[in-house]
Amino acid sequence: MKKITIKDIAKAMGYSIGTISKALSNSHEISPVTKVEIQKFANEHGYQSNQYAKLLRKGRTNIIGMIVPSIGNPFFSQILEGIEREMSETTYNLIIMQSADDPKLELKHLEMLSKKGADAVVIAATGNHLSLRYLQRLKDEGTPIVLIDRTNYAINTYKIGIDNFKVVYQGISQLVNRGKRKILFISNLSPGTSMERRRGYIQCLRDFDIAYNSDYLLSIATNSGRMEVLEQLKNKLIHLVNSSSPPEAIFTASDQLTYLTLEALHAIGIAVPDHLALIGFANFQYTNIFQPSLSSIVQPSHEIGSQAFAILSKILDSSDNEILAAYQNIELQASILTRKSSE
Amino acid sequence: MKKITIKDIAKAMGYSIGTISKALSNSHEISPVTKVEIQKFANEHGYQSNQYAKLLRKGRTNIIGMIVPSIGNPFFSQILEGIEREMSETTYNLIIMQSADDPKLELKHLEMLSKKGADAVVIAATGNHLSLRYLQRLKDEGTPIVLIDRTNYAINTYKIGIDNFKVVYQGISQLVNRGKRKILFISNLSPGTSMERRRGYIQCLRDFDIAYNSDYLLSIATNSGRMEVLEQLKNKLIHLVNSSSPPEAIFTASDQLTYLTLEALHAIGIAVPDHLALIGFANFQYTNIFQPSLSSIVQPSHEIGSQAFAILSKILDSSDNEILAAYQNIELQASILTRKSSE
DNA sequence: CTGAAAGCGCTTACAG
DNA sequence: CTGAAAGCGCTTACAG
Numbered sequence: 001m002k003k004i005t006i007k008d009i010a011k012a013m014g015y016s017i018g019t020i021s022k023a024l025s026n027s028h029e030i031s032p033v034t035k036v037e038i039q040k041f042a043n044e045h046g047y048q049s050n051q052y053a054k055l056l057r058k059g060r061t062n063i064i065g066m067i068v069p070s071i072g073n074p075f076f077s078q079i080l081e082g083i084e085r086e087m088s089e090t091t092y093n094l095i096i097m098q099s100a101d102d103p104k105l106e107l108k109h110l111e112m113l114s115k116k117g118a119d120a121v122v123i124a125a126t127g128n129h130l131s132l133r134y135l136q137r138l139k140d141e142g143t144p145i146v147l148i149d150r151t152n153y154a155i156n157t158y159k160i161g162i163d164n165f166k167v168v169y170q171g172i173s174q175l176v177n178r179g180k181r182k183i184l185f186i187s188n189l190s191p192g193t194s195m196e197r198r199r200g201y202i203q204c205l206r207d208f209d210i211a212y213n214s215d216y217l218l219s220i221a222t223n224s225g226r227m228e229v230l231e232q233l234k235n236k237l238i239h240l241v242n243s244s245s246p247p248e249a250i251f252t253a254s255d256q257l258t259y260l261t262l263e264a265l266h267a268i269g270i271a272v273p274d275h276l277a278l279i280g281f282a283n284f285q286y287t288n289i290f291q292p293s294l295s296s297i298v299q300p301s302h303e304i305g306s307q308a309f310a311i312l313s314k315i316l317d318s319s320d321n322e323i324l325a326a327y328q329n330i331e332l333q334a335s336i337l338t339r340k341s342s343e
Numbered sequence: 344m345k346k347i348t349i350k351d352i353a354k355a356m357g358y359s360i361g362t363i364s365k366a367l368s369n370s371h372e373i374s375p376v377t378k379v380e381i382q383k384f385a386n387e388h389g390y391q392s393n394q395y396a397k398l399l400r401k402g403r404t405n406i407i408g409m410i411v412p413s414i415g416n417p418f419f420s421q422i423l424e425g426i427e428r429e430m431s432e433t434t435y436n437l438i439i440m441q442s443a444d445d446p447k448l449e450l451k452h453l454e455m456l457s458k459k460g461a462d463a464v465v466i467a468a469t470g471n472h473l474s475l476r477y478l479q480r481l482k483d484e485g486t487p488i489v490l491i492d493r494t495n496y497a498i499n500t501y502k503i504g505i506d507n508f509k510v511v512y513q514g515i516s517q518l519v520n521r522g523k524r525k526i527l528f529i530s531n532l533s534p535g536t537s538m539e540r541r542r543g544y545i546q547c548l549r550d551f552d553i554a555y556n557s558d559y560l561l562s563i564a565t566n567s568g569r570m571e572v573l574e575q576l577k578n579k580l581i582h583l584v585n586s587s588s589p590p591e592a593i594f595t596a597s598d599q600l601t602y603l604t605l606e607a608l609h610a611i612g613i614a615v616p617d618h619l620a621l622i623g624f625a626n627f628q629y630t631n632i633f634q635p636s637l638s639s640i641v642q643p644s645h646e647i648g649s650q651a652f653a654i655l656s657k658i659l660d661s662s663d664n665e666i667l668a669a670y671q672n673i674e675l676q677a678s679i680l681t682r683k684s685s686e
Numbered sequence: 687c688t689g690a691a692a693g694c695g696c697t698t699a700c701a702g
Numbered sequence: 703c704t705g706a707a708a709g710c711g712c713t714t715a716c717a718g
Binding site: 005006007017018021022025049050052053054055056057058 | 710711712713714
């Protein structure tokens with residue numbers, strides 16, 4: 001059952017290679033009768049065009065490169081789901097790579113994608129300046145770039161994320177409305193999102209006339225191992241809880257930090273919400289079976305993925321690979337599931 | 344900053360195209376001096392070979408196709424992580440597709456992979472006979488196939504999973520040793536794993552001299568929506584709990600069923616483990632923050648991925664794409680994390 | 687409406 | 703040790 005080519009069809013049917021090619025791509029140059037005849041023959045013999053010959057000829061690869069910190073993180077795996085569902089039956093190919101939030105690895109992956117001739121790149125970037133410069137260069141060379149999740153970077157391109165300021169503001173408001181005034185804010189170091197999230201926190205406190213306390217602003221590097229991050233959190237939390245002014249609530253500004261903070265609180269024996277309320281970013285589908293059921297900020301992860309693909313396919317499908325009128329910064333709506341952990 | 348080709352180098356250096364090609368692939372035909380000179384020039388000018396021209400010439404695509412039920416399921420996303428880490432800096436390309444455990448979609452994806460000319464396929468198959476037949480055909484045509492997770496199918500190829508019988512036997516033993524004799528076993532319909540898991544359950548009961556009760560053997564189709572599965576579970580559980588012989592423990596034989604069963608138990612107000620103990624398959628990294636902390640069967644998901652790639656790269660890298668001596672059925676070790684839910 | 691020919695970027699027998 | 707030439711499977715001006 002060897003693969004059949006245009007040449008085979010041409011020989012079998014007594015047409016030239018060019019005619020077969022044109023008939024199969026439905027060219028108007030070919031007479032309807034011949035076209036039908038050829039297409040029928042091709043179908044019956046299971047002809048499938050060789051993508052690589054096509055792409056070589058057209059100078060394209062149809063590869064969309066994607067870099068995320070970790071596929072195992074449900075937030076990113078859901079984004080991936082969203083892309084895959086749209087893409088699977090197209091001729092595009094997705095290549096996925098994990099940066100582990102390591103700038104060096106990220107840069108290596110970008111170089112690899114360039115080497116593989118990726119026609120577009122989707123990335124949740126670490127924010128490392130070398131990577132950003134590389135992205136800028138790719139963009140200048142004509143490769144469309146879509147920044148997802150972490151969008152607050154000074155590069156003028158397509159961006160898809162959420163309104164970080166707003167959803168954090170809402171989350172903090174909830175805590176305040178439940179009588180919490182001493183709110184610990186824990187975020188990671190990603191400049192792509194943490195600025196806006198922190199701004200939401202600070203502005204909300206200000207609007208509620210709550211004094212700002214720098215001890216309540218915690219930044220944790222999450223690209224070290226899980227155990228290390230957990231230890232750090234435990235130490236910080238023990239310290240704060242035993243301080244003269246212990247926090248009454250925690251807001252965690254990333255999925256991983258939410259899970260690890262909850263784990264740390266369990267480990268050091270602090271009851272949630274009795275002792276300390278908690279609300280945080282979390283996209284795992286089953287946060288309602290957490291101890292306690294978790295008040296979660298949920299992002300439209302699937303939609304982030306599907307929109308990224310929508311934008312790219314629009315650009316790549318346009319004959320001259322033209323960049324759309326204006327770069328868009330799409331801010332989708334995140335939602336808050338209020339549950340026991342913040343009661 | 345246009346891409347530079349072999350032709351460009353040939354023109355610039357005054358060598359023929361063939362010589363450049365051979366020098367870059369380190370052929371012994373070329374004199375060491377010339378080779379160094381050419382390689383240096385290529386490096387300095389950022390030459391990157393066009394994979395597609397290469398593959399077209401060699402009749403290969405270097406595409407590895409992968410089909411899993413759902414990328415969002417942490418178990419499968421971890422397998423993906425395992426593959427990606429090994430593969431990212433190679434010239435192989437992974438194409439991922441989701442079957443949603445839908446046989447029709449699975450078959451469509453397989454056809455797509457064949458159309459794209461995948462050089463190999465990695466699949467957690469539904470077990471649908473049309474798909475299995477298609478896989479068999481691909482295999483017969485020379486495409487290496489690796490079955491992951493669901494390995495109990497009558498197709499003679501590479502298989503990577505766990506010793507399902509053994510780990511279930513151990514899990515059930517734990518429950519029995521804690522005094523439970525009425526154990527409800529909930530599994531999905533996948534023939535690739537559920538047979539062996541069920542066998543472990545039944546054999547364990549037998550060895551402990553516990554009467555087998557068919558009411559305690561529950562099979563749930565998990566490819567309908569999440570809410571639907573949840574409803575089913577709630578109904579079944581309410582019925583059983585109120586029966587004349589209510590179960591004392593539950594063993595859930597898939598990740599999704601574990602989460603949903605716990606959710607169902609919460610919803611209908613059954614306390615775990617006080618009222619009913621629970622132990623189940625679960626690969627989410629943070630099952631210790633569940634309510635209660637979950638006794639989990641954890642599979643070596645990353646290793647399943649990395650081994651799949653290891654096998655394939657070995658086959659595909661061998662010049663004649665030869666199938667290795669014998670097909671292997673690799674059974675990795677799963678582990679049991681015993682925690683509060685089964686106390 | 688159909689065909690002959692060039693070429694995408696590469697590799698590899700075959701000569702010399 | 704180096705080069706000329708054919709060919710992987712396709713598309714597309716250009717002729718006729």
